[in-house]
Amino acid sequence: MxxxxxxxxxxxxxxxxxxxxxxxxxxxxxxxxxxxxxxxxxxxxxxxxxxxxxxxxxxxxxxxxxxxxxxxxxxxxxxxxxxxRAKLVNIRVRIIFSRLQTRLKSFSNLIVSSVNLDIDASRGVPPSYTEALGKLDIFALLEAEEIVDPWGCSNALEHIVRDSSEIISYKLALVHYLAFMDVAELKLYADLEDIFIFENMGKLDKWPPKEYLLAQDFQYVVDAYNDCQNVLNTNKYPIVWETKEHSIE
Structure with missing residues (x-):
């Protein structure tokens, strides 16, 4: 009552x-x-x-x-x-952002686990991490990272390509609901539109500029993931990776 x-x-x-x-x-x-x-x-x-x-x-x-x-x-x-109708649309938008959050988290975690460098991105990606990514052969590391899932064995690169494809589809789905979004949601959508690596992940596997683009856009991917959590007002799970084998000074 x-x-x-x-x-x-x-x-x-x-x-x-x-x-x-x-x-x-x-x-x-x-x-x-x-x-x-x-x-x-x-x-x-x-x-x-x-x-x-x-x-x-x-x-x-x-x-x-x-x-x-x-x-x-x-x-x-x-x-x-x-x-x-607005309430139904709001539920649909939250579902899409929730799925986006999952894919952005998967994308980011695959990167940090493959490159194996210390990072605490709870407040964003440190510039030193972006600089370190630019010096690595990221795609070789992603291909070397084996992933075992219910569909069999694959590597991190295949998963990232799949995550990128789904992120693009979710962005396209959000276009229909732009008129119903609040300021924070619109800002997040605009930030996602400024990240170009998703559209290029499935193109030309050995295209040299793509590695640079991935290294530079990674910080924005993490920012988008953090913003997704803020928009959805969920518990915060930052991108964190610790290892004793490598570290960033």
């Missing part, structure tokens, strides 16, 4: 926030109707013609009643269906 009341109160609060001007006008016209009805028995001031005054008051009341009817029509026909 309490949860139902809380849900209704939350919806009313949201409605008022989105339609405060409509609500204030509704209160005003209601006050006008009450004022006119209570003042009918009062004498006309300043010697005005009673019939004329009553005529204009009747017109005013009819306009106020018309506004009330229009408001009810707006709530039932316009606002409520739009709100219902």
């Amino acid at each position: 309490f949860e139902a009341f809380k849900g209704v109160f939350s919806e009313l609060k949201y409605y008022h926030h989105d339609n405060f001007l409509v609500n204030y006008l509704l209160l005003l016209v209601t006050f006008i109707i009450i004022l006119v009805q209570t003042s009918q028995s009062m004498p006309v001031l300043f010697g005005w013609n009673v019939a004329t005054v009553n005529f204009y008051l009747e017109v005013l009341v009819n306009l106020c009643i018309g506004y009330i009817v229009s408001t009810i029509f707006y709530v039932l026909v316009v606002y409520y269906p739009h709100r219902k």
Whole structure:
């Protein structure tokens, strides 16, 4: 019972926030109707013609009643269906961002485990890590990293190519919901659009600039993963890797 009341109160609060001007006008016209009805028995001031005054008051009341009817029509026909659709879209957007978060995490973890360098990216990728990535043959390390999953044995590079493909598909899916996103979600989407490595992971395996692009874009991939957690307001699981074999000074 309490949860139902809380849900209704939350919806009313949201409605008022989105339609405060409509609500204030509704209160005003209601006050006008009450004022006119209570003042009918009062004498006309300043010697005005009673019939004329009553005529204009009747017109005013009819306009106020018309506004009330229009408001009810707006709530039932316009606002409520739009709100219902927006809630469904918001759920869909959160699902897509959740899947994006999973793929971004997988992409990032495969990189850090393959290159085997110390990193704590809870506050972003340190510049020294990006510099170290640029000196490594990342694709050779990814190919050498064996992955065992339910579909059999493969390597980290194959998984990253698959992750990149799915990230692209999720980005395309988000395009349909841009009008419903809040500021943080739009910023995250814009940041994802600025990461070019995903579109290039499946192209020309030995293309030299791709390694440089991967090294430079990795910091933005991690940032996008962290932002995904903020947008979804989930528990924070930073990208961390510790090893005694290699370290970054």
